[in-house]
Amino acid sequence: MxxxxxxxxxxxxxxxxxxxxxxxxxxxxxxxxxxxxxxxxxxxxxxxxxxxxxxxxxxxxxxxxxxxxxxxxxxxxxxxMGFVPQTNNIFPTMTVRENLEMGAFIRSDDIEASIDLVYELFPAVFEKRNQNAGELSGGQRQQVAVGRALMTKPKLxxxxxxxxxxxxxxxxxxxxxxxxxxxxxxxxxxxxxxxxxxxxxxxxxxxxxxxxxxxxxxxxxxxxxxxxxxxxxxx
The missing domain is CATH 3.40.50.300 (P-loop containing nucleotide triphosphate hydrolases)
Structure with missing residues (x-):
């Protein structure tokens, strides 16, 4: 199957x-x-x-x-399962780093390796990690949203x-x-x-x-x- x-x-x-x-x-x-x-x-x-x-x-x-x-x-x-909706898919008043941390809410293990992986996949996310997500461009917001979903360690x-x-x-x-x-x-x-x-x-x-x-x-x-x-x- x-x-x-x-x-x-x-x-x-x-x-x-x-x-x-x-x-x-x-x-x-x-x-x-x-x-x-x-x-x-x-x-x-x-x-x-x-x-x-x-x-x-x-x-x-x-x-x-x-x-x-x-x-x-x-x-x-x-x-x-990880799901990224089309709109309203970030926390605009939180920093990029805090958005990623929110994505790990179901986890109890160390999340730093996952954050590093997101930064590696999306260099712009790393560059903007200390900015509020609401200040980013549309494409950068989408990268943050995908990165946050990846923080749950999804299989799909x-x-x-x-x-x-x-x-x-x-x-x-x-x-x-x-x-x-x-x-x-x-x-x-x-x-x-x-x-x-x-x-x-x-x-x-x-x-x-x-x-x-x-x-x-x-x-x-x-x-x-x-x-x-x-x-x-x-x-």
Whole structure:
């Protein structure tokens, strides 16, 4: 079985209508999996379902061979999930260093090696470590948010639109850092509007339409698929 196996997820928020319809996602150990699709396709909803933030009427979520379908998001963090939301993902009045320390709230061991790893991955985070996070640029804030999630020592890191609102140069840099994180053995599940660039670094890609799987393949194969390019990637 895959490291993450979210199978046949159907459900929505509260008592509202279903947004996901028989949606399935898998991620292997150390793999980068990317979810793309048109606006309103249920991409972020699928990720939130994996993290336990909405009710599933049907389906299951397994992580590292364990059924976690009925666990809360907090419990899933302790099982090895890290989640970086698109917005409101830092503590703006705390320093960068304090943000990283907050990410280690579930740990009782020494966190300095993890902080050093974040600094190594994100040199800008090291340079700004004593500044309030709210003073940073959008791209730097995203690096802090990812760094804070890494402080939980996740097995699976989930990123919701990590490059939203940043320049193309910053986007490329973030994607480079994401590749480096995956090389450490951490699995990545990412939702992205910059579909071409995201699929270019993806081991696996999912195209969602109206909350359901439309296409699933390697990132390279999806980029080469004429129908996918024409319908979802602008030709």
């Amino acid at each position: 895959s490291f993450l196996h979210a199978n046949a997820m159907t459900g929505g928020y509260g008592t509202g209508a279903d947004i996901l319809h028989d949606c399935s996602l898998t991620v292997q150990k150390g793999e980068i999996a990317v979810i793309v699709g048109p606006n309103g396709a249920g991409k972020s909803t699928a990720m939130k379902a994996v993290f336990g933030m909405l009710n599933l009427r049907q389906g299951s979520v397994n992580l590292d061979g364990e059924d976690i379908t009925h666990l809360s998001p907090q419990e899933r963090v302790r099982k090895g 890191l989930m990123l919701d639109e990590p490059t939203a609102g940043v320049s193309p140069i910053v986007m490329d840099e973030l994607f480079d850092r994401i590749i480096e994180v995956a090389r450490t053995g951490i699995s990545i599940l990412m939702v992205e509007q910059n579909a071409r660039q995201a699929l270019d670094i993806a081991d696996k890609g999912y195209v969602l339409v109206q909350g359901a799987n439309a296409y699933t393949d390697t990132g390279a194969n999806l980029l080469a698929d004429e129908e996918v390019r024409r319908t979802f990637l602008g030709g």
